Structures are given as structure tokens and as C-alpha cells.
Amino acid sequence: QVQLVESGGGLVQAGGSLRLSCAASGRTFSRHVMGWFRQAPGKEREFVAAFRWSGGSTYYTNAVKGRFTISENNVKNTVYLEMNSLKPEDTAIYYCAVGTIVAGWPTTEDRYNYWGQGTQVTVSS
Numbered sequence: 001q002v003q004l005v006e007s008g009g010g011l012v013q014a015g016g017s018l019r020l021s022c023a024a025s026g027r028t029f030s031r032h033v034m035g036w037f038r039q040a041p042g043k044e045r046e047f048v049a050a051f052r053w054s055g056g057s058t059y060y061t062n063a064v065k066g067r068f069t070i071s072e073n074n075v076k077n078t079v080y081l082e083m084n085s086l087k088p089e090d091t092a093i094y095y096c097a098v099g100t101i102v103a104g105w106p107t108t109e110d111r112y113n114y115w116g117q118g119t120q121v122t123v124s125s
Helices: none
Strands: 003-007 010-013 018-025 032-039 046-052 058-060 068-073 078-083 092-100 119-124
Touching: 003 092, 018 032, 018 092, 018 119, 046 068, 046 078, 058 068, 078 092
Parallel strands: 010 119
Antiparallel strands: 003 018, 018 078, 032 046, 032 092, 046 058, 068 078, 092 119
16 A cells, blocks of 8 residues: 655745655555645645656746755655745645656646645745
8 A cells, every 4th residue: 555654844934945755655666756736725736846756857837946856765765845945835735646657747636646644834924
């Protein structure tokens, strides 16, 4: 059974940094992609970034490009979302999710089969 355990959220001032972690277990993920989504209060959940285990390629939504970076510790099967230059509008619950690789980058929730529990990120102005 696939499990995704997130950690690393918290409160930070605008301009600061946080690193989120998502530890994946339960199977091998060579044919999978991990996505990061976020949901701000009163808004729908939105795609943030994605990572392919096979090859290590990444994809970011324009709102976070240049500020957020995905990396991996393949020994721990953990994927990190490094968030720099944080803005108040980045405040949200952040979720990691796993889906199977398809053509292109999966940016919608229905493309993912497994989800983490979410971690709160709050950026104060």
C-alpha cells in the first residue's frame, strides 16, 4: 500500500524559505511522477510542481518557477520541495501526490492516485 508522509510546513515571514518533504513507501516508483499541489483558504486545490523519478526531470507552474525547486533523496525515497522567496500568496496547505507517468506533465488532481495528508505553510507579510 502506497503511503506518502509529508513534513516541513510552518510559519515564515515573506522572503523566507521552507523545505517540504514527502516520504514515499509501499512500492517502487520508477514509472511514477510525484506532484505537489496547494490549496489556499476559499480556493480550489492547484498544481504547483512535479517530479519524475525516472530521469529526475521537473516541471513548475509559472507562479513558483525560479523560487521553488524539487529535489530527491533516492535512498530515502523522499522528494523535497524547496521554497524560497516566499510570498503571502503562497500561504496554503501543501499536498504531495503520486501518479503514473503518462505523456506530458500531469497537472490536474485526477491524474494522481495517492495523496499525502497535507502540511500547512503560512507566509506572513
